[in-house]
Amino acid sequence: MTSDILYLRLAQELAASIEQGLLRVGERLPGLRNLSRQKGVSVATAVAAYHYLETQGFIEARPRSGYYVRARASLEEPAQSQPAVQPTPVTGQAMVLRLVEASADPAIVQLGAALIDPALLPTRAIEQALVQAARHHRVRACGYEFSPGYAGLRRQLAKRMADTGCRVHPDEIIITNGCQEALTLALRVVTRPGDIVALESPTFYGLLQAVEALGLKALEIPTHPRTGLSLDALQLALEQWPVKACVVVPNFSNPLGYCMPDSQKKALVELTARYQVPLIEDDIYGDLAFDHQRPGCAKQFDRQGQVLYCSSLSKTLSPGLRLGWIVAGRYREQVAHQKFVTSLASATVTQLAVCELLESGRYDRHLRSLRNALAQGVSRMIETVGQYFPPGTRITRPGGGFVIWVELPEAADSFALSQQALRHGISIAPGPIFSASGKYRNFLRLSCAHQWNSRVEQAVATLGRLIQANLAGEL
Numbered sequence: 001m002t003s004d005i006l007y008l009r010l011a012q013e014l015a016a017s018i019e020q021g022l023l024r025v026g027e028r029l030p031g032l033r034n035l036s037r038q039k040g041v042s043v044a045t046a047v048a049a050y051h052y053l054e055t056q057g058f059i060e061a062r063p064r065s066g067y068y069v070r071a072r073a074s075l076e077e078p079a080q081s082q083p084a085v086q087p088t089p090v091t092g093q094a095m096v097l098r099l100v101e102a103s104a105d106p107a108i109v110q111l112g113a114a115l116i117d118p119a120l121l122p123t124r125a126i127e128q129a130l131v132q133a134a135r136h137h138r139v140r141a142c143g144y145e146f147s148p149g150y151a152g153l154r155r156q157l158a159k160r161m162a163d164t165g166c167r168v169h170p171d172e173i174i175i176t177n178g179c180q181e182a183l184t185l186a187l188r189v190v191t192r193p194g195d196i197v198a199l200e201s202p203t204f205y206g207l208l209q210a211v212e213a214l215g216l217k218a219l220e221i222p223t224h225p226r227t228g229l230s231l232d233a234l235q236l237a238l239e240q241w242p243v244k245a246c247v248v249v250p251n252f253s254n255p256l257g258y259c260m261p262d263s264q265k266k267a268l269v270e271l272t273a274r275y276q277v278p279l280i281e282d283d284i285y286g287d288l289a290f291d292h293q294r295p296g297c298a299k300q301f302d303r304q305g306q307v308l309y310c311s312s313l314s315k316t317l318s319p320g321l322r323l324g325w326i327v328a329g330r331y332r333e334q335v336a337h338q339k340f341v342t343s344l345a346s347a348t349v350t351q352l353a354v355c356e357l358l359e360s361g362r363y364d365r366h367l368r369s370l371r372n373a374l375a376q377g378v379s380r381m382i383e384t385v386g387q388y389f390p391p392g393t394r395i396t397r398p399g400g401g402f403v404i405w406v407e408l409p410e411a412a413d414s415f416a417l418s419q420q421a422l423r424h425g426i427s428i429a430p431g432p433i434f435s436a437s438g439k440y441r442n443f444l445r446l447s448c449a450h451q452w453n454s455r456v457e458q459a460v461a462t463l464g465r466l467i468q469a470n471l472a473g474e475l
């Protein structure tokens with residue numbers, strides 16, 4: 001049996017003992033070496049099992065003391081979304097700019113924008129890599145690196161993709177200014193203004209903004225917080241409407257955080273291929289699995305070149321580098337042309353520096369500690385929401401990424417709440433900005449990529465009080 005299955009088996013066995021009350025809240029679990037001896041597994045497998053249980057909220061690590069069974073927040077998860085499956089022009093995205101502006105203010109506790117606390121980013125390594133790139137490639141760094149971008153970087157990215165089961169040639173990769181540019185180029189190449197695009201519901205607001213800017217109509221597809229986009233609903237939509245593209249974030253989607261099983265990804269690729277609809281895959285959170293098992297991508301199942309794979313290092317290394325890429329399958333030439341006419345090239349020095357960070361293994365080392373920090377941030381946030389938010393609150397429990405989707409009791413108004421919260425120095429992302437048609441008024445998204453401290457905890461407690469006031473009609 002492979003070690004990745006072994007650790008899950010072990011984790012499931014321990015989870016069952018906790019659920020049956022054989023291991024009680026507050027009880028200390030066996031040390032790693034003891035567990036490995038008792039169960040006849042390696043210490044690495046024991047570590048992975050405990051890590052998995054931690055991300056699922058069953059246990060917690062206490063510094064220099066070991067692992068303990070924790071009280072699980074008893075909050076349920078939201079149900080599968082039920083948008084009206086009807087094409088809609090995107091509206092109401094003006095609020096997003098205010099949210100992004102708030103993210104630049106250090107006085108505000110950032111629970112809104114999906115940004116990683118700079119304390120968790122490898123800023124020193126990035127600085128060194130940039131300086132080195134400028135010094136070692138003094139002349140090259142000052143020139144254009146025209147589309148498709150720096151070959152050394154494209155080789156590194158192709159290697160990383162191969163490690164996750166997706167074989168692409170470096171020449172298939174086009175470097176972009178972040179994932180947002182990759183998504184926009186993909187949409188621009190496969191659609192014309194007025195076309196219909198099928199999307200997860202709720203979905204990432206940047207995608208809705210791209211859809212709005214290109215004059216497209218959004219068709220929101222029901223999506224489950226654990227299993228993801230409903231393929232049955234998508235098939236019905238494809239039968240009913242002349243859909244020109246489908247966009248998904250199958251690994252730790254934003255905001256639901258679901259991770260689609262590989263079998264579903266394969267079925268999704270086959271379904272869209274049957275209807276000859278290009279599939280735009282956004283894999284920006286794929287490197288952030290809390291159990292350190294990198295999920296595969298949908299692109300690996302692409303036999304017809306109809307999947308346009310988009311990603312970036314904004315959620316792992318730094319959003320300021322603006323480094324993304326696209327593997328556009330049979331649309332490669334059109335995308336390369338669009339990239340050229342849109343922005344000519346991406347910054348050269350950044351490409352050189354990131355190539356070095358990938359090649360030297362520093363990126364992977366950083367990822368290992370980042371995943372642990374994010375798993376802890378998500379777990380603390382879920383626990384704290386359970387403590388301070390009103391009865392009837394529901395939350396997602398993602399296995400990766402760093403956002404959670406919170407459903408408040410029906411009467412809550414997350415727009416009013418977000419304005420009130422800003423007055424208290426807290427930013428949140430209100431639910432309606434994740435929908436083309438302004439749904440999800442009683443939902444909000446919380447970003448958990450913080451080094452947890454009393455300031456963040458206080459902000460969640462204040463939010464809890466504001467929600468009670470909102471429900472009582474006082475806001």
Ligand SMILES: Cc1ncc(COP(=O)(O)O)c(C=O)c1O
Binds near residue numbers: 179313324
């Ligand atoms: C799902 C998703 N795609 C794309 C982006 C934009 O990424 P980038 O900053 O690389 O343009 C984000 C940022 O929040 C995101 O959450």
